[in-house]
Amino acid sequence: MDITKKRDGKTLEIALDGRLDTLSAPLLEAELRKDLDGVNTLICDFTNVTYISSAGIRTMVLAQRLMGEDSTVKVTNAGEVVREIFTVTGLADLLLADE
Secondary structure, eight states: OEEEEEEETTEEEEEEEEEESTTTHHHHHHHHHHHOTTOOEEEEEEEEEEEEOHHHHHHHHHHHHHHOTTOEEEEESOOHHHHHHHHHHTOHHHHBOOO
């Protein structure tokens, strides 16, 4: 998985490319832990994410916890497969940005 990051003040935007699964989720978690200090908005561009596993979902929820109560994590440009996974897990309303 490739991860591209851009920070603007308290907003961190990341773009992911590939599968967010058991192998790649720890890499994303490590990158987020390095960059979330002082961030209150995390925007995740999933344009090129083809699949997300429970490990990937855990990483997204962990990011929210690391940032704190008054923070926002939003996934943008999720494809049909990823959107369905978020819907089935009950996280669509929490994580998917209105597009």
